[in-house]
Amino acid sequence: MAAIIFIVILFFNIAIQAFLPKFLKESEVFGVYIPDTHVKDQRIIKMKKRYTTVVSMVGLVVLTLFIGYVLISSPPEQQIVFWGLAAQIGTVVLSMGLYAKNHIALANWKKEEKWTSGQVERKVVDLQFREQLKLLPSMYFVLPMLLTVSLGIYGLSQYDSLPDQIPTHWGANGEADAFTEKSWLSVSSLPFMTLVLQGMLWFFNRAMKQSGAKIQVRHKKRSREQQLAFRKYSSWLLFIVTITITLLMGYLQLSIIFPETMSTSVTMTATIAFLVIILGSVLFYAIKVGQSGTRLAVSHFDERMDGVIDPDDDQHWKFGLFYVNKNDPSILVEKRFGIGWTINMGHKTSWIFLLLIVGSIVLVTTLQ
Structure with missing residues (x-):
């Protein structure tokens, strides 16, 4: 039963993390405010798609390995809990690492290209x-x-x-x-x-x-x-x-x-x-x-x-x-x-x- 619980939670976390950019405002991408003039920037659209693809693919690999480990090894509950938690932490670390990379890149683009220059903030x-x-x-x-x-x-x-x-x-x-x-x-x-x-x-x-x-x-x-x-x-x-x-x-x-x-x-x-x-x-x-x-x-x-x-x-x-x-x-x-x-x-x-x-x-x- 522990295996089923961890599999469900892991699948849920992977899905939420991978598709998170689709649930957010266009004007806030990877923690950076994006003015309306740049929300359709193709670089940003590709960045969000790449994030979703990488987290989804790696997450599915982790999920598959965990399920295979449970089915083949039939480990005791303590090991299921240990590796289940490890899988959860690993997917979170991956998504946050990609987030950090994209956040820094977006912030630099915005600063270097002066996206808000000449516009009135209200x-x-x-x-x-x-x-x-x-x-x-x-x-x-x-x-x-x-x-x-x-x-x-x-x-x-x-x-x-x-x-x-x-x-x-x-x-x-x-x-x-x-x-x-x-x-x-x-x-x-x-x-x-x-x-x-x-x-x-x-x-x-x-x-x-x-x-x-x-x-x-x-x-x-x-x-x-x-x-x-x-x-x-x-x-x-x-x-x-x-x-x-x-x-x-x-x-x-x-x-x-x-x-x-x-x-x-x-x-x-x-x-x-x-x-x-x-x-x-x-x-x-x-x-x-x-x-x-x-x-x-x-x-x-x-x-x-x-x-x-x-x-x-x-x-x-x-x-x-x-x-x-x-x-x-x-x-x-x-x-x-x-x-x-x-x-x-x-x-x-x-x-x-x-x-x-x-x-x-x-x-x-x-x-x-």
Whole structure:
């Protein structure tokens, strides 16, 4: 079963990484802002195609080798996990290496050929944008958190009847394969970490409302409609992830409280269902919505404006991946290379948020 899980995840990662340029805005290529005057540059089109071809071909070779290794050698689960992780890391390293090469080449072309020279940069501000957002209300995220708190309290109330060894990890076959001594911390660690994840997703949903809208100056109506839809779909994706995590972690918590009723087949089924829902939702999100809603059909089309471009904020994007702008009040910003959102590393709240997440994980792992 571990082999099947790793094969599915590896195939999913290869597909997303290979076709990622097709899901992004034409004006943001390999982390570099491209003005409208150059989005149809044949060099850029060939660069994106070459990236997709190389990642796809190498990824399929890696996937084929991994499947062949599993079928021919019938290795134990530990080796499947090791080589499965190695294959995942290898494909990521490959795609990021190609990204780095293309990012540097594009940045040099843009600088040497002065793509933005002679054009006026103009930022569009829509004061009514936030009022028309259709994000899910916070209650959708708070209720699962209350359920997790209730399960945590119930688990502590059953402390005396719990086994002396508390499971902390479950293998791909649904069996617990790591344990720790029973303590108040070990009993409550799973609900606590679930609560941390739920809180993170709730925070993202709220932060999206405060994030500045990237409305294109040459396509105001179209990009505005896409931005509204993009955030609505993003909110729903966060909610689906929240519910899925809550159900899986809740089941595992109940299996700790009632170990005699635990079924490895149910645990395995729950894990597979979790992966299918999460990966399926992300895939739908990427294909249907695309980054910034660029794949969504809209009803508005604008007349083009010559000599005017969107603000070139490359200086705030470190290597096209990390956004650092202390003058931007947005905590969350749309990714330039990838689907979804990233945090503004120039905002102090972002660092507080990261410290809380990392601190929570370190606290639980060190005290268990």
